[in-house]
Amino acid sequence: MNGIDISSYQAELNAGIVPSDFVFIKATEGTNYINPTWREQAGQVTQANKLLGFYHFASTGNTIAEADFFISVVKDYIGKAVLVLDFEAGAINAWGNVGARQFFESCKKKKTGINPMIYMSSEVTRQFNWSTISTSNALWVAQYASMSPTGYQSAPWADGKGYGAWSSAAIHQYSSSGTLMNWNGHLDLNLAYINASQWNELAGGSSATEQNNNNSNSELEDDDLMKFTYEIIDAKTNKSQGTVYFYDGNKVVALNNIDQWKIITEIYKDTTGKSMKHYKWRTDAPWYIRFLQSINQKAVEVAWK
Template identity: 45%
Template sequence: MVLNGIDIASYQSGMNTGTISADFIILKATEGTGYINPTWRSQADKALAAGKKIGFYHFQRGGNPVAEADYFVKTVKPYIGRAILVLDYEASDAPGTGGAKQWLDRVYATTGVRPLIYTSTSWENSRDFSAIAAANYGLWIAQYNNYNVVSGYQPRDLYGHVNHWKNIAMFQYTSSGRLGGWGGNLDFDVFYGDRAAWYRYAAVNGKVAAPVAKPAVTKGVHFRVPNGFTPESGTFVNGNTEIMTRLHTASVHDKEGGYLPSHGTFAYDSKKRIGDIMWVHHMFGDNDVYLPTGDKYGAWGTTRKR
């Protein structure tokens, strides 16, 4: 099984990451020790609310690798354990592979998450990555055959080979991808694994924080309206994506409660808009369950009031 997704930076700041067609979205978070992508967090939250998997990358410059690693970790700390972490190793002033390994080692030591390294086939073939591969840091490889427009995900085989890894974790196969809902080119990526494998890459010290996908159950519901929510009895019918429910509070940072599958239904007793996201609520046993149903750009399914 594979997952299809995109990686984005501030160039795609206007993208609705909740509705764009992607199993995962990897966002640029930081660069060097002085730049933070201004929209990374809001776009990450929308992607999480819509049930997508996320990752963050740091664009390495020529500064101190440990300082750059600490800058990245401080920025993305609230998402550690739920996102894969990546070193983007391609800049003309980037250090040698020893400096790249210093960054990877520091992130691993401070977070417990073993990062991936992103680089091109030309760099992987021409530089000595043996120590990085031996330390079990996964490879995200980039290689384009041409710059022709690719409409929709069309994963292909890598042209050429890699010298230091037996397996590739992820492959960026074009920078000219096109998807509905976005007017410009996109980087298309294929991840060689399923949802559970993705979460293993995000795991802290091998402990997977996120659950394996499962339907959100709505049977056996009794109602209790949370403070601040407006009473409304209805059923939300999901669209073509999966949406992660949350337990305890209406926040994408709270405990994950399972997925509402595509075209699944969710009975609710109340609703509330928090920021850009519309949340609905129901009780399952003694647990409060919250579901994000859309953002300011539109709903992710349909609502039937009772």
């Protein structure tokens, strides 16, 4: 399937008459910006019986607040349109993969029950370890061969280096210089490797809803709630600073006894059948600070002795 993605920059474009099987529309950015033309553009898409998607352009703010804002704007289309986190620019350093995961958790568990897609460049797919979301959140990747004007392509160029934790992309954006009938400007062009039925499942159609309803409560809790431990590695000595931190899904707690770590991981393994993730974050790449910022926690709590 061939498609385009648009924003307020294409306010004069009639998405119903420009050739496409699907259209992604920018809905929001950060926690304040709403595309003033998104409803009109969405109406053009649905009236033309095309597949619809909305994306949120990630800013550098609180991940949950941005997820809440996005869902509050597009809530009338939940189950009818594919939702996407546009992960680029400042969000890459401000959020990292942990912040993106928290955005998805908020969208799915608290608001929609579905898994949004994620949009990023091919380079960013290899910049972080995306294994925690690659099995649940489909990839829309951007990779261009050139900036030359082009129409739709059936086999766009890829560099062959892969997409990190994803074995393949669901959608490939291969040009920002697309030329199509009924529009005089350039457009982003995309090739979808999924069909209309799979698109509707990503949007939260009947197949996805039935699958979610078949999950037990314990499965949902394990899939939807982040719980992990981490320690901080001193970049100068290449040794741990000695403290293990536990994120319980709501806040970070500094553990002060090795037995606390053992009992947490043992119970997690007994109840979920899985090993709890443990990260080692270095002081010269302070993701532990970025994570605290993303969950809006200014100070780490300390477990009582």
